[in-house]
Amino acid sequence: MSFPDPNTGEPRSAHADERHACDTASHTAPVDGAGTAGAATPVPRRIALQLLSAGAAATVGAVVGVPALVAFLSPGRRKAGSEEWIKVTEADQVEIGVPVAVSFVEPVSDAWVESRVLRNVWLRTEDGETFTCYSGVCPHLGCSFTYEPDTQRFHCPCHHGLFEGRTGAVVGGPPPRGLDPLPVKVEAGAVYVQYKTFRIGVPERAEA
Numbered sequence: 001m002s003f004p005d006p007n008t009g010e011p012r013s014a015h016a017d018e019r020h021a022c023d024t025a026s027h028t029a030p031v032d033g034a035g036t037a038g039a040a041t042p043v044p045r046r047i048a049l050q051l052l053s054a055g056a057a058a059t060v061g062a063v064v065g066v067p068a069l070v071a072f073l074s075p076g077r078r079k080a081g082s083e084e085w086i087k088v089t090e091a092d093q094v095e096i097g098v099p100v101a102v103s104f105v106e107p108v109s110d111a112w113v114e115s116r117v118l119r120n121v122w123l124r125t126e127d128g129e130t131f132t133c134y135s136g137v138c139p140h141l142g143c144s145f146t147y148e149p150d151t152q153r154f155h156c157p158c159h160h161g162l163f164e165g166r167t168g169a170v171v172g173g174p175p176p177r178g179l180d181p182l183p184v185k186v187e188a189g190a191v192y193v194q195y196k197t198f199r200i201g202v203p204e205r206a207e208a
């Protein structure tokens with residue numbers, strides 16, 4: 001159906017007015033959310049960039065920060081109190097009835113540094129099967145000491161500390177306690193030790 005256009009006087013169809021109304025409605029922003037189900041609300045460019053930046057920063061922080069935090073909080077490869085058994089020698093290499101000094105290299109690492117530390121222990125056996133082991137660190141101030149067969153005592157040259165050769169008890173000098181014993185075992189003819197470090201200069205034996 002057609003009728004005169006009020007502006008031009010020319011005939012126009014009712015469908016043309018319907019198309020115009022639809023076109024006008026499609027370019028008009030909704031007043032509220034009602035009746036616009038499924039329509040996406042545009043996010044301002046500046047806010048979108050801020051969200052992207054925040055997401056990227058969080059991702060980088062997780063990638064870099066989490067492993068560093070884990071490494072910082074993790075115990076070292078071998079710390080005081082470790083129960084790792086370290087092979088130090090063959091059992092038949094230890095003379096019967098005489099303390100024997102044994103040195104070995106222990107790999108130690110903390111969160112940041114890998115290192116190899118030279119350790120010293122004293123082994124003693126009366127039968128070649130059962131062993132005792134003492135740390136080679138003087139419990140006074142940490143010097144190394146020797147064994148004197150004549151007196152059957154350990155002697156620390158730093159301050160002339162003396163320890164009984166069989167039990168490790170203090171028998172002279174300033175050391176506040178006896179030698180520090182370490183766990184030791186024999187397996188398949190080899191001697192294994194659990195090396196530990198202790199606080200020095202104090203009467204009580206406490207792992208450092």
Ligand code: FES
Pocket residue numbers: 138139140141142143156157158159160161173174175
């Ligand atoms: S460090 Fe051994 S007696 Fe002082």
